[in-house]
Amino acid sequence: MAFNVVLVEPEIPNNTGNIGRLCLASGADLHLIKPFGFELNDSRLKRAGLDYWQHLSVFIYEDLAAFMTEHTNKNLVYFSSHATKSHWTIPFENDMFLVFGKESVGLPPTLTENNTNELYKIPMYSEHIRSLNLANAVGIIVYEGLRQLDSI
Numbered sequence: 001m002a003f004n005v006v007l008v009e010p011e012i013p014n015n016t017g018n019i020g021r022l023c024l025a026s027g028a029d030l031h032l033i034k035p036f037g038f039e040l041n042d043s044r045l046k047r048a049g050l051d052y053w054q055h056l057s058v059f060i061y062e063d064l065a066a067f068m069t070e071h072t073n074k075n076l077v078y079f080s081s082h083a084t085k086s087h088w089t090i091p092f093e094n095d096m097f098l099v100f101g102k103e104s105v106g107l108p109p110t111l112t113e114n115n116t117n118e119l120y121k122i123p124m125y126s127e128h129i130r131s132l133n134l135a136n137a138v139g140i141i142v143y144e145g146l147r148q149l150d151s152i
Contacts, residue, residue, distance in 0.1 A: 002094055003028040003145055005138055006076075008064060008111075009102040011037030018135040020056050026142050029057040031097070033067050064108065071097060079141065080112050081131045083121035090120055092145040103134050 005028050010016045016032070023030045040060075061067040076097040077090055101107035112119055122132060122140055132140075 002026065002096075002149060003142055004031055004074075004095065004097040005029070005142065006031040006033065006067070006097055006099040007102075007134075008033045008099065008107060009035055009037070010134070011103045012134070013038040015103060015133065015135045017053070019138050020058070021052055022135070022139055022142060024052050024056045026146060028142060029059065031059045031061065031067065033061045033064055035063075037102070064111075076115070077118045077120060078107055078111055078115050079120055079122070079137065080106050081121055081124070082106075082112065083119040084116075085120050087120045087122050087141055087144060090141075090145070090148075092148045094149065096145070098138070098141055098145070100134060100138060106131070 003026070005019060005023050007016060007019065007030070010019075010032065016036075016038070020030055022028075061070070074097050075093055075095065076099055078099045079087070080101065099107070099111070101111075106112075122137055124132065131137075
């Protein structure tokens, strides 16, 4: 596996379904941290993931603490529109964990404040938006990482 995509408390089933499809296409594992803003049997999740969901490697955690305990010594990078470093500077590695926050508010402040050296943003060139769609952001990061690892 090249990457592990981590969604902290995802709220929109269509985004999670699309990200699941992206993970399958790119060879990434998907890690979902509860609580969710939907049920895993939500028809919108299934529709967005189509019939691929059964082939996806999905790991589910009851909360952020459970995820962090299990992956304490892993290579994690975090994404926030408030970061100062661009995603172009990420030192991508195989098996890296790419951690994204929920659609409405992003990552919890405890993660962004305690991980400033591993906190990145996708540059946005308009002051009229505050963030990118979560599924789009994950796609940008995963495929940039694959490009840098020369996996595509």
